[in-house]
Amino acid sequence: MCVSADAQQRGTFEELAMPLFNQLYNFAHWLAQNRDEAEDLVQETYVKALRGFATFQQGTNFRAWIYRILRNTFLTSRTGHKATMTVPLNEDEDGPVVEAATDTQTPEAILIDRDHQDLLQSALEELPLHFREIVLLCDVEEMSYQEMADLLGIPIGTVMSRLSRGRAALRAGVQQKLQRAG
């Protein structure tokens, strides 16, 4: 009375992958910015990940592995292709990041008001893809810099500078919207 190797593998995969389902879907939706595409993206990710699960090294970071599959799947899709066209090619990501003091008039205090959540969400939507994904991975998925570096295939120094620029761009976007709103 033994379980077949395939069923065993599927069981292990399911145990590891299904707890990440909601998070992966949320991330996919932010990437694709469309419900149908997000569903396609998640479905393709799970199918690909299951198919390649034999190559996954047990004991290593499963979350970073499956997120990488999802991201690569998105980047090779039509929407992903279009989104990456807007990334500046000569961006000096390793250069110094000028840290400005966050002004007391900045939107942080306003954002904790739930009524302004939609404003922040819309500023997030408008962020260029490479900023949007790193801010979400850090602040929503709470990934470590090392995890993000592995997932995005960039050095940790680039993770830090990109994240810093992404946050600054998001803050500026919110500020702009607040000014427009009045």
Add this chain to the structure above:
Amino acid sequence: MSTDDATQQSGTQHDQWRAQLDRYLDGELPADQMRALDAHLRSCPACSADALARVQFKRAVKTAGARFAPSAEFRNRIQKKIGAKPGRSWTFTWSLVGAFALLLIAGLLTAYQQRRNFREQQFYNEIADLHVSTLASSNPVDVISTDRHTVKPWFQGKIPFTFNLPELQNTDFTLVGGRVTYLGQVPGAHLIYQIRKHQISVFIFPEDLVALHTTPHDAKAHSFNLHTFAQDGLRYIVFGDVAREDIDKLSAMLQSAAHSS
């Protein structure tokens, strides 16, 4: 050194600390730098205000970013697609799996409960420290007034929420005043009430600061009595060395004031 030089140097030092703030808040600074920045934040109001603003922004992004949820139907579809497909009857195997799962769940529940109790205990210890150190201070409150209409507006712009305070006429309680306090870098209100010669602390924080029991409950911490309840997204903690009935009475008045907001 001229005043301008000193200001410029101090500005450069602030920039150096600020350059580390994001890594500090992301928990990515090495331990020694973490301690150094910790110490700096305690002594520098400008940098600690900056750190607070960044924490608030990070939290806001976390809430705003967790925006999309998959439908149950979609989840089921994927689950079916990837789920294990046993070829024979596995009654015995599944019974074993079930038994193991039950054991695992029981173990996890116990561990969760222990962790939660530990966190709660830690939280109450911090509350006790805040209460004792405030009363020991020569200036326990920053706004001194028995008038709730003076104390409540004083907090405007200092903490990220507002609250209602009860009318104390015809009661034994007196409002002494209030101050802004911090727990885990989150700002909150600390109010001091007096009854006879005893002082009672009332702490108000955002509810999600710590996962306490969701229902109102009483507890004892270091021989103090306390009552805590959550109302409209805020966590109230009434704490002092007075009798349980006094704590309960003040809690009831606070709850009723909060309810009427």
